Amino acid sequence: QGLSRCYHRFCKALHLMRTILFLLAWFEARASLVVPVEEHDVGFNSGRSSLRVGVPDGVDPIVCPTGLKTRRREELCKNLDVALKCREACAAVLTQRLVEAKRPLRSSVTPSWHPASDQRMAMLQSIVEHLTLEAGGSRADVPHFIHEAALSASDVLQSGVSRFSPTNTEARQLQAARVGEELGYPLTVILSYLLRLPSVQSYLPKFGWHVGPNGTYPVAYEVVCGLAPVVTEHGYSAAESRRYYEDHIALVGEHSEPLVDGAWIYEFLGTAHTFGLHYGKHYYHKVPSSPAGSGYDYNYSVYNFPDRPLRLGVLADWPTGAPAGHHVLEELAKLQPDLLVHLGDTYYAGTYREQMDFLINPVRATFGVGLPVYLIPGNHDYYSSGQGFYAALAELGFQNASYFCLRNAHWQILALDTGLVDNDQLSSLLPLLPDDQLSWALFQLDEGQRLGIKTIVMSHHQFFSHTESLGVANDELGETMSLPDRAIYNTYSTVEYDTKSVDLPGHLPNDKKPAVNTRLLHQFSPSRRAYASAFYWGHEHSSAIYDSFANISRGRLIGNGAISSNTDFDVYRSSNLTSSPWGRDEVPLLPMDKGSCERDGCRTGQGNAYWDLGFVTIDLNGSQAIARHWEVQSTHNLEGDPYNVSFSAATVFFEETY
Known part of the structure; x- marks a missing residue:
């Protein structure tokens, strides 16, 4: 135990040194x-x-x-x-x-x-x-x-x-955010x-x-x-x-292509701002203690929604301020959703200005102020400490926390905040839930089963991916050095990192980059995963309809709300860098015949320069849900008139009932 305490103190010291070096590098870069x-x-x-x-x-x-x-x-x-x-x-x-x-x-x-x-x-x-x-x-x-x-x-x-403005009364007087901001x-x-x-x-x-x-x-x-x-x-x-x-x-090349938009530097600036001006703290509303005096208040951030036919509009990675995103929102508005859910990431770093000008103002201009809008954060929302995200929650006024549960007599929508632990652009640890939110989420899943209703789980980060690595498995030193909130400032309560990836199914070796988030899988038991009717997530800027895998019957990637890869890049490629059973080749796309799709693997389409953008609508009627995946195609005229781009109307490329 003495050695263990020394080790953790040493790691805390390393983290403090890392923070100082980070700040020095930031000022050096200026x-x-x-x-x-x-x-x-x-x-x-x-x-x-x-x-x-x-x-x-x-x-x-x-x-x-x-x-x-x-x-x-x-x-x-x-x-x-x-x-x-x-x-x-x-x-x-x-x-x-x-x-x-x-x-x-x-x-x-x-x-x-x-x-x-x-x-x-x-x-x-x-x-x-x-x-x-x-x-x-x-x-x-x-x-x-x-x-x-x-x-x-x-x-x-x-x-x-200075562009990372505070959430005060003067903030509204600042110049409106623009795509690419000032540097891009x-x-x-x-x-x-x-x-x-x-x-x-x-x-x-x-x-x-x-x-x-x-x-x-x-x-x-x-x-x-x-x-x-x-x-x-x-x-x-x-x-x-x-x-x-x-x-x-604008917004091209964050992950999938070479970096061609200079404004991605704001990811780094947002992280540096958090470490430099917020001392590494991130905004987060913990689950409060139970009024009874022990445990958590599991009624916190749980809301009733009408038990009548409803249409949910679901977007991910959408608020960019770019013309493509505005067109996607207009196409969704034509379908008249009763409720809007965004699965996280306001670009480039989730600042107050970006949240207001790229998310709230366009939504209100398109739908008015009466449409209920619910948000969960992604990693980009926390790059600038999460301050802008929580200001957006306060402005909208529909939820108290970065996670929520909407419930009626037949359904519950369980939305998770997986972005909190992925708050450092330089970290590669696998995202997971802090212990207070995990306890709250498990209770909601169990409560849904007890009530005999169905559950749809939504998050920003993937539980698995056919294309991307989700982080480094068992990166113990990196994880210990990436805990400023809980190790030093205790902004939120301790997350236990004791479960090693080698102890999980597949016995993944240390420092491998799995296509499956073994930590999230460990936090949600196979029976709880199997109970949920569907999982929706973003983070990757593409669309994927997965076949049943890891006890998740319907894993749905919808991260192409406003950012897509150019057609040089195969967003459905599979590069099996990790060992079975957690390699990318093990994560199956839904076969064309099984999903009644027009394209193999139920893929989205592509225009002449970029893959299609998209969103999802979910129609709830009694105990039945009809989910439709929509795609919007762009055509870029790069000859003659070089700044001519047109967008198609939204069309359904995949539909399912559950």
Whole structure:
């Protein structure tokens, strides 16, 4: 026991050190570093052609910030070697020197002056001229566009994390959130110009973009590279340029493709904000104690809903502010749902502004204020501490906590908060429920059986996946270092991590990445899983209709509410990296004949550039439920008029009764 206590104290100390290093890395990333060398490579360190710019005497050269060396960063570097260098070199190096130069800023932040500002500006001009020779040819205004994009990014870098607004009366006076916020658009403009460089195109395989045998480029490359000509033609600040970014690029490439939208950096900024300004705390409403004085109050966050024919509209990963998401919501509105449930993730980091402008305001504008709207959080909602999510709950006024149970005489909808423990973008542990919520959820399942009613379970995270790894099994050190809330601040009560994955069915070895969340499976016994009529979840930005597996008769992935992968990427691929029985090949899609589907595996369709978006409606009538899975297809015109995108009406591609 003494050794065990020492071990846990050591792990807490490691976590504290990790937090400090995280903050240091954050502040380091806000300012460029300098080293005394004669020449700096601002190109791509690969042994091939690079752009090198001489540094005037007496001026320290610019180098990229080192950032945080984490598993997430290393994983990104493997696939995005060039993109990361572009993002660092252009966002953290070129833009910072623009701020130091004598140029007016659009923000109220006053830059710190440097004695060598004029020399740095001259050096920056030299860098931009090198880029221009390849990116713009004889177009003399290309440097202006790169300068303007860099200046836009520098404004935000100077203001730091001020965009993560508090939930106070002044918050409504802030500028409305935009797709990509302040950093995404300028960073992506710069990336688009850089990708058009001949010296960069030879590195496409490092992006994961493999040029076809006939010399054709992948859709993802064509889409992002198409932004630069639009900016060159119309101007950086033109509505046409911004529209192209929002229609074709915004929110592309978080997981499934190379990172092409620079605004994904807000995932990191949200996490850094939580650690830096909230000391690692996350908002969460625990299940209160029972009025009787012992145990939990199992009536907490349980609500009655009418026992009459009802239509539920269910979305996941939807609030983005992008045009595609607005169209999906309009298609759902045509079906006149009586109640709306969102399964989590407001992008990019679930800030107050994003929750208001991307979720609540569009829903109210589409449905009015009378439609009951229920929310559960995903990992993105907790990246910025969960403050924005709980502000959204208070604004809507339909639920007290991040989990809830809706119940009538025939059905109960049990919604779980799996996002709380997945609150750190750098962590890879398997999500699970904190002990208070687990006890509450198990009681509701048992109560449903006692009452003889049916149960639909909803969560953000998957119980299993045919395509993705769900985390690292038995990552004991990583899990111990990822517990700021309970180990130090005790924001919510202790979650027991004592059950090792090797003790679960399949005896999964340590540090494997299973396609099944063995921790969630362990928390819900086989009999309880079998009792539930259906499970709905999001997190993955695609749709999947699973056959019966792990005592879950109907596992349904509906994470394509507003974000989808481009058609270069097979969202139904199976890469069996783990051993049976928890490998991806073991997770079956529903066969076409069994599900009466038009496509094998009951897959969703795809347009000319992206897989289809979608949502689910569930019609409850007595003890019967009819679930319809809808898809919305987009068509992107990447030739002629490059910013033309159209969406189809929603159509049903899978229907079931249970």
